Amino acid sequence: MASAIKLQAKEHPKFKKTCILVAQSLHQWDSKLRMRIMGHDVTIRPLNDAKAVENGANFLSEFVLFSVAGSLILFESQRQRKKEATRRENVADDISTLQHEIEYLKRKMEEYNMKLDDYKPPQELKPSILKLDPNVDKSHNLPTREDAISRLNPPVKRQDKEKKFPVKDDNIREKSKSS
Numbered sequence: 001m002a003s004a005i006k007l008q009a010k011e012h013p014k015f016k017k018t019c020i021l022v023a024q025s026l027h028q029w030d031s032k033l034r035m036r037i038m039g040h041d042v043t044i045r046p047l048n049d050a051k052a053v054e055n056g057a058n059f060l061s062e063f064v065l066f067s068v069a070g071s072l073i074l075f076e077s078q079r080q081r082k083k084e085a086t087r088r089e090n091v092a093d094d095i096s097t098l099q100h101e102i103e104y105l106k107r108k109m110e111e112y113n114m115k116l117d118d119y120k121p122p123q124e125l126k127p128s129i130l131k132l133d134p135n136v137d138k139s140h141n142l143p144t145r146e147d148a149i150s151r152l153n154p155p156v157k158r159q160d161k162e163k164k165f166p167v168k169d170d171n172i173r174e175k176s177k178s179s
Helices: 002-011 013-038 049-111 145-152 169-178
Strands: none
Touching: 002 013, 002 049, 013 049
16 A cells, blocks of 8 residues: 555655655654754754655555554444443343343232242352342242231331320329229
């Protein structure tokens, strides 16, 4: 590709001027930077036209190649990120669907007053999204219908009548004397 660009630079005068301009500016910038790093202040001579055309054509061809390669890398990484995000969304949707199905089946089992005594989740699996019911006992049985109802309607604490209506000691003594 570099040789094709060099041939085009020799044949077309506008492209030749562009290559010379690019090469001269790169030469000036590169030389000034090197001299400043070394601590020298020197005037820089421009390149001759043949050398400038060759350097400019090389720079432009490398610029085109690296731009295409960089664009392909960026495009591919963006495509991979989008693909991974789509996959994660699909997995999350599948998990959500399964959780809804489990909840539906739990409600149906409670409705029919059934217990699943033999189900135990595999011990090597440790679900991070799916949360097992903490009210289920150690054998991983489903709660009974009474358990579910008691969770929905917690018992009301009743206060003793004596605390609501305190009786004076004098009244108690009077009643005990009269009996």
